[in-house]
Amino acid sequence: MSDSDILLDIRGLTTAFAAHTSAGGAIAKAVDTVSLTVRQGETLAVVGESGCGKTVLALSVLGLIPDPPGRVIGGQALYRGRDLCAMDEAELETVRGNHIAMIFQEPMTSLNPVFRVGEQIAEGFRLHKKASRAEAAERAVEMLRLVGIPNPEERAQSYPFELSGGMRQRVMIAMALICDPDLLFADEPTTALDVTIQAQILDLMRELQQRRGSGILLITHDLGVVAETAQRVAVMYAGQVVEQAPVAELYAGPQHPYTQGLLASVPRLGVRRTLAPIPGMVPGIFNLPHGCRFRPRCAKAFGRCEACPPLFELGPGRMARCWLHDGAPLAEPVHCEASQ
Numbered sequence: 227m228s229d230s231d232i233l234l235d236i237r238g239l240t241t242a243f244a245a246h247t248s249a250g251g252a253i254a255k256a257v258d259t260v261s262l263t264v265r266q267g268e269t270l271a272v273v274g275e276s277g278c279g280k281t282v283l284a285l286s287v288l289g290l291i292p293d294p295p296g297r298v299i300g301g302q303a304l305y306r307g308r309d310l311c312a313m314d315e316a317e318l319e320t321v322r323g324n325h326i327a328m329i330f331q332e333p334m335t336s337l338n339p340v341f342r343v344g345e346q347i348a349e350g351f352r353l354h355k356k357a358s359r360a361e362a363a364e365r366a367v368e369m370l371r372l373v374g375i376p377n378p379e380e381r382a383q384s385y386p387f388e389l390s391g392g393m394r395q396r397v398m399i400a401m402a403l404i405c406d407p408d409l410l411f412a413d414e415p416t417t418a419l420d421v422t423i424q425a426q427i428l429d430l431m432r433e434l435q436q437r438r439g440s441g442i443l444l445i446t447h448d449l450g451v452v453a454e455t456a457q458r459v460a461v462m463y464a465g466q467v468v469e470q471a472p473v474a475e476l477y478a479g480p481q482h483p484y485t486q487g488l489l490a491s492v493p494r495l496g497v498r499r500t501l502a503p504i505p506g507m508v509p510g511i512f513n514l515p516h517g518c519r520f521r522p523r524c525a526k527a528f529g530r531c532e533a534c535p536p537l538f539e540l541g542p543g544r545m546a547r548c549w550l551h552d553g554a555p556l557a558e559p560v561h562c563e564a565s566q
Contacts, residue, residue: 233409233441234264234287239301239311241279241286244294245512254511256282258465259301261558264409264441269431271444271456271473273488277508279465280445281331284411286311288328289318305409324354327407329415331445333394337386343397344370344382351404369400374426392419399427408438413445428455449492453477458543461485464509464519467537468547481546483524518549526550 241257257279264270272280285291287303287310303310305326310318322328330336338346347369348362357365363382370378373396386394399415412431416424428451434440444456452459452473459476461469461484469482480486487504506523509515515522518531530549537545537557545557 231266232263233266233306234262234443235302235304236260236262236283236287237302237304239283239286239303240299241282241291241296242299243296243511252512254514256296256465256511257286259558260462260465260467261301262443262460262467262470264443266408266439266441267435268458269435269442269444269456271446271452271459272462273446273449273452273459274462275447275508277510278462280462281413282465283462284328284413284443284445288322288326288411289313289315320354323350323402323407324405325407326409326411327402327405328411329399329402329413331413331417333391333398334386336398337394339386342383342385343389347382347397347401347404350401354405365404366400369404370397372403372430373397373400374423375400392423395419396423396427399430403430403434406434406438406440408440410434410440410442411445412442414447415444416446416448416451424451431455449488461488464514465511466519466547467545468520470537470543470545472543475541475544481540481544481551482520482548483526483550484520485546487523518547 238259238261239257240255240259242253242255245252260283262270272283274280282291286298289310291298298311301311305321310321337343344363344366347366351357351365352359352362367378367382370381375381375393375396381389389397402410410431416427419427431442432455435442446452456473458470458472460467461482463484469476469480469485476485477489480489490502491504493501504523509519517533518535521527521531535547535549537547538551538554539557540546540551540554
C-alpha cells in the first residue's frame, strides 16, 4: 500500500487534563504520544478496557475535548494531509459530520431531548449538503429505514425519550452516516443492540466502506466484532498503544501481556476452559505507576519494567510495548514518562 491511501495519520498525539486538588494543580495525559493510521477501505479497531483513553483519542482528533479541563498538547492528526489539531472551530465544522463523522457511545446524552429525532438527523444533511428542509427530512426517514427502525416515518417524529436505548443508538448511527462520510469513528456502535440488529449495523458500515472506500476507526470492547470487521487492531492501555497488529496475527499470537490477558478472559464457543481475568484495574491518569503502566497487573513483570518501554517493531505492521521484546528494532524512541 502507498501513503496516498491514508485517510487519517495520527502522529504522537497527546491530550492532557488538569485537576485542582488541595495539594495544588496536576496535569495528566489521558492520551500519550499515540500514533495510528487509517487507510481507505480499512477498519482499524482500537480495543482496551474502559479508561484506557480510546474515546478521548477520537474526541481529540475531532476537536471535541472541552478546554478546560482537557487540551491537545502535542502531535498531529492529519486528515488527507490537513492537520485537524491546527484547525480553528470554523474549519472543523466543515469537516465534522460531513467528511468525518462519529457514532457516540452515549446516545441519551448526545441527542437533544427537545427536538424530534428526524430533525436532528436531517440537520447535518441540510448544513453540509445545502439540501432543502423537505429533502433533508426525506433523507432522514431513509436513514432510519436503513438502520432497521420500523415505521421510520412515524419514528422520525418521536423525541429521544420516547425511544428505547437500542433505537436511540440506531438514531445516532443514522445521524453519523447521513452525509456518507469517508472516515467514520464508531465508539461502541453496537453495544445497546441485540445480535440481529448488531449484524445489520455492521453490514451497513461495511456497505459504506465498499461504496465510498471509507475508513473506519472502531472503538470497542467486543473482540468478536473486531475479529469479524477489522483488518488491523491497536490495543490501548492507560493512554498508550501497547500493541498493534493485523487482526489474524494478533489473535493467533498476541505479543503483549495485556493483549494476552484480554484474549484469555474471553469465552470461546465450543471450548471448555476456566476464564482468566486480569487482576486489578486500569490506573487513573493522575496515579500512573512508574515504568511500564501495566506492570502492577502483569504476571510477567521483572526488574526492567521499572523503566518505561518503547514500542518494539516485531514484523510488518506488528509492534509491542514490552521489555520482553528487547533486542527487536524500535518502532519509536522511548518518549513516555517514567512516572506522573
